[in-house]
Amino acid sequence: METIIQTRNLHKTFYNGEVSVHALKGVNLDFREGELVVILGPSGSGKSTMLNILGGMDTPTQGEILYRGTPLQNMNKYELTMFRRKAVGFIFQFYNLMPNLTTYENVALATEIADNPLDTAQVLDEVGLGDRKDHFPSQLSGGQQQRVAIARAIAKNPDLLLCDEPTGALDYETGKQVLDFLQKFNRTMGKTVLVITHNAGIGKMADRVVYFRDGRIDKVEVNPHPVTAEEVSW
């Protein structure tokens, strides 16, 4: 399978006045087209930092990052914005919906700026919110809001879907539902999905599991037989 995004000797240091934090200390990773990767690791090990750089939200201090062979590390703000717009979908622990847009409109906001979006109504049906499309976020439960956020990320039809603790704020059952959508998107559309989580159990559904420790890759496990989201438990 072809490599979609790769990093070479990636370093990230945060400078805050006197103190500096070395969050990434030379990370080499390749992600392949259509892969579902779960990223595990203790708090503060650099997972989010890595994901943000992969998604063009942040830039490395040193090292290379190549998206389909194009280096991202030297891109300016505008080019990175365009990269996010065309290639990346994000899902966070917090839903970050626009409070004054309806479910439908929140998703449409993303599809209107995408090159090759999916049908908004259809995506909403898929995440089971077809009958809630005229509701405002304040009228939805947390799980429903997270599904809107997923729909918003998926509807752009990005080649790279980056999820930072997507189930972090959800109960067990709802969390599993969310994982199910992510897996479906990965399997049916053949898109690359990266999921950061604290639940090792979720690793079972991944093609690969990457372990972070202290800004470095601790180990990478290949999972020859990933299970369905239905079957994972934690």
Next chain:
Amino acid sequence: MLKRKLWRDIKGNYGAYVACISVLVIGMMLYVSLSLTLDSMNTSIEDYYRKHDFAQGFARIVKGSAGLTEDLARVKGINQVMGRVVQDVMVYRPEGEDTTTVRLVSFSGPDQPLNRFRLEGGRIPVAGEKEIMVSPAFLAANKLQFGDMIPLIIKGREVKFRVTGAAISPEYIYEIPNGLTLAPDPKAFGVGFVPYSTVAPLLEMDGQINDLTFTLEDGNDFRRVEQPVTRVLEHYGLSQLNARKDQLSHSMLEQEMVGLKASASTTPVIFLLVAAGILYIMLRRMVEQQRGQIGILKAFGFNNREIIGHYLGYALLIGGLGGLLGGLAGSWMSYAFAKLYQQFYNIPDLKGQFSLTYLVVGLLLSLGFSVIAGYQGCKGVLVLSPAEAMRPPAPKAAGRTWLEKIQGFWEMLNTQGKMAVRNVFRNKQRSILTVIGIACAFSIMVSSRAMFDTTYFLINFQYDQVEKYDLKISLQQYVDKTQGITAGKHLEGVREAEAILEVPVTISHKWLEKDTAVIGLSKESKLYRLLNQNGEPVAVPDSGLVISNQLAKILNVKPGDMVTVKPFLGDRKERLVTVRKVVPQYVGLGAYMEIDALSKVLQAPPVTSAILLKLDQDKVAEVRKYLQGGQNVLGIFDKTKMKAQFEQLMESTSASQAIMLSFSFITGFAIVYNVNLIALSERERELATLMVLGMTEREIGRILVIEQGILSFVGVLLGIPLSYGMLSAIADKMATDIFNMPVIMEPGSLALGFVGAVLFLLAAQWKTKGKISQLSMLDVLKQQE
């Protein structure tokens, strides 16, 4: 501790504070400078009047013996009387350049009882010598020096006067020859003080006078002496008798002061209110945003007083700084105003001033406004319990807006547009205040421009539409009408000549009465036309009066009513005359009649007092030169010149117009910028999310632009009627006998306001753009929701 928080908050958001303070400074600056100017005008004029014994009554006769002053002094209620010779003469200009008229005013000495002049330089003319004093403005405009000679044409002969000094008098603070002249032109007109013993013989008026001024005994009213004075002077050709309030210079000054007072009491208030609104919005948002912090402070045991005190600290700081800076700037500006006024008024001792009183008053006013607005903004703190405060605020119910019901409109918008529209309705109170603020800024721009338009309209109406002649030759004595016209027609280059007859009268209706002049016009007058509302000519009726709407209002008459007309000339008998028509007029209180009918009222054969001439343009100067010094020529009024000069005057006021424009621009900018900053900080998270989604800064900025654009658009729409309201209020406040301001709103003024609004919107957006790119997605999204 809390103090440190205050400074940090201000540092982090200083743009918003600067914007708010600027508006406050503008308001205070206008308040202080206008009030100071008004005050110092008032005191220096009052002082001047008192020290120089400015008369309270003014009478004009044809001729009478100097002993008349004693007769008049015997009238009960009259205190001091002074008789003089007053005569307009022309300066001899062999080249025939500009006409210059000098009003010779005789004096008996530096210690004469009334209207004493004030020597501003040089020396006082010696009795019996052909020496003269003129105003400093006249000296400068005519490039004269002490010792220079001015050739005057007196009784058809050239008489040279030596300029010995410069002097001004309370009677001619506003140095204009008559009510037709709107602004002083020291090159064309000036007052010349000459010893009585010099001028009386030259005018063949030895031992005689033609002008009397008097003061009243304390507590006496002019109206009570009017009748007896008239009786005394009636037989000497009394042509004018008026109280101080109708004295030309005084009434023009009053007019100016009325306008100044109107500005001082309204404009600053608008700016102060806008500043208060901005402050209110700022504090209210701050309190909402810092709920959590407030909760923690409360939990720590800070009480409500301390917390409110903390937030009011911002208001006090803004109010204090705004008041102080505004007060100082206002004092500074009062010097500029004093300079400006001295260009047009001969007021001695008019200076700008630094006034501690106004500084303190301004400071208190500014603090008062700020604290009230601030308290309103942050009183929400009071009702929060610590636990409540630490919870996030109950989400504002987001929802649909009524705009969405408009068919077709909603579908036209993309989602970004929809978001912008809903944002407008998100915080209704803030949106309403924003709209009002923008409407105010817009209206100030529009009305300051419209005032300009109005004045132009007024002048054009009078001098292009109504008065179509080139030269008006006023005669010293009435002449036979046909003879006058024939003489006029025989001048070289004259295309048309018409006779008019100006008669000073008192018109009364029931208990209402007014002194004015009736102008007799020929039926088919082409050079002096009466016009109706639509600018179409109105025929002069065979008999009866046509009066101006302002006069009709004062006398409360309508067409068909009978009024009493009492001329100051001829037999002075009262006559009943029917009002036939009412026409619009903006300058003066006109009354018109058919010229022969008017002669009949005077029981005279058809006569004329002035000839109107329409000439070939290249002959105007020549004719003027030919006529000056003519035996019966009292004065030559060159309309084109007058208009050009007026336009120049208007140019000079364009500076103040530009200042008002920039003030309102700053205000509009401050409002939009502030609201933008607030929206930014309130919606950091949403904006960061949009960035994550891949929206460019430009697209995000556009959402704010659309939102502010809608508010500005509504503000502008609201501003249109508001501008009309403001203009009508100004017109109302400024309406006097001299001016009757119509409310004129040219599309150009509205366009100017519109362009201004677009510009301040864009400027604010441009400043906001920097703030958007400073926004860090990561920092924002890391925070808990």
